[in-house]
Amino acid sequence: SQQGEEDPQALSIQEGENATMNCSYKTSINNLQWYRQNSGRGLVHLILIRSNEREKHSGRLRVTLDTSKKSSSLLITASRAADTASYFCATDAGRDDKIIFGKGTRLHILP
Amino acid sequence: DAGITQSPRHKVTETGTPVTLRCHQTENHRYMYWYRQDPGHGLRLIHYSYGVKDTDKGEVSDGYSVSRSKTEDFLLTLESATSSQTSVYFCAISDRTVANTGELFFGEGSRLTVL
Numbered sequence: 001s002q003q004g005e006e007d008p009q010a011l012s013i014q015e016g017e018n019a020t021m022n023c024s025y026k027t028s029i030n031n032l033q034w035y036r037q038n039s040g041r042g043l044v045h046l047i048l049i050r051s052n053e054r055e056k057h058s059g060r061l062r063v064t065l066d067t068s069k070k071s072s073s074l075l076i077t078a079s080r081a082a083d084t085a086s087y088f089c090a091t092d093a094g095r096d097d098k099i100i101f102g103k104g105t106r107l108h109i110l111p
Numbered sequence: 112d113a114g115i116t117q118s119p120r121h122k123v124t125e126t127g128t129p130v131t132l133r134c135h136q137t138e139n140h141r142y143m144y145w146y147r148q149d150p151g152h153g154l155r156l157i158h159y160s161y162g163v164k165d166t167d168k169g170e171v172s173d174g175y176s177v178s179r180s181k182t183e184d185f186l187l188t189l190e191s192a193t194s195s196q197t198s199v200y201f202c203a204i205s206d207r208t209v210a211n212t213g214e215l216f217f218g219e220g221s222r223l224t225v226l
Contacts, residue, residue: 006153033214042201042217043154088153092213097142097161098169099205099215103153 004032004089004102012108019076021105023089024069030094032065034074037086037104046074046087076107084109114138117202117218125226130189132221134202136182142205143185144215145169145177147198154201160185192225199223 007022023032031050035043049056049065049072056063062075076083088104114137124130134143142161146154146169156169158177166177174196176188189196200221207213 031213035215040220042219043203043215044217045214048214090215096167097159097207098156098167099144099203099213100156100170101146101154103151 004091004100006087006089006102006105008105009103010106010108012110013079014110015079015081017079019079019083019107019109021074021087021107023072023074023102025072025089025091025102026070027091027093028067029091031092032063032072033090033092033099034061034063034072035088035090035101037088039085043088079107079109081109081111083107115202115204115216115218117200117221119221120219121222123224123226124192126193127191130192130223130225132187132200132202132223134185134187134204134218136185136204138204138206138216139182140204140206140216141182142207142213143179144203144205145175145185145187146201146203147171147196148201148220149198157187157200189223192223194225197223197225 004025033048034046037043047058060077065072086104090101144159145157155171160166160179178186202218203215205213
């Protein structure tokens with residue numbers, strides 16, 4: 001079974017609002033990564049947070065990690081039409097070299 | 112953009128035929144991965160490689176084999192394609208070192224249809 005599970009599966013918000021999506025995972029991790037996928041394209045890396053970090057920022061992105069709850073959240077502030085995409089979390093347990101993805105959240109920004 | 116190309120980009124084949132997908136990189140990254148993406152399942156790891164001739168199974172490896180005879184190429188083979196292997200296949204590369212914890216760079220995908 002897959003390591004990460006994103007929530008919600010789909011999200012529609014108005015342009016300018018903030019979007020929050022969550023990821024839960026099952027086993028201990030070395031780091032957690034978030035990726036974006038525009039329709040039909042390959043995934044693009046957004047941000048990585050290590051297991052000893054609790055929060056990380058990159059531009060309009062804010063990622064949190066709670067290892068006690070085995071969960072992470074991705075916040076996109078001041079959303080734009082170009083943010084419409086699918087977002088995936090991926091976990092790296094560090095014990096082997098597997099990087100396991102969740103099922104993703106489809107984000108739609110309404111004009 | 113990372114130098115990673117997949118071929119073919121689109122392929123239609125019949126059940127029972129062998130299929131090989133190729134992933135080629137020019138980044139000299141040690142790690143290479145094959146994923147499949149299906150609606151409702153996200154991305155699932157098929158096989159990965161941590162060096163030349165070093166490969167291991169992922170989450171959904173049944174029905175697939177891989178080979179890596181040189182750093183730049185990672186081949187995914189379906190020995191006898193089935194309709195359940197209709198999917199979009201993504202290759203990814205990574206340079207996992209002490210300093211770099213392993214961001215993945217993805218190819219553009221190979222869409223395989225098995226009739």
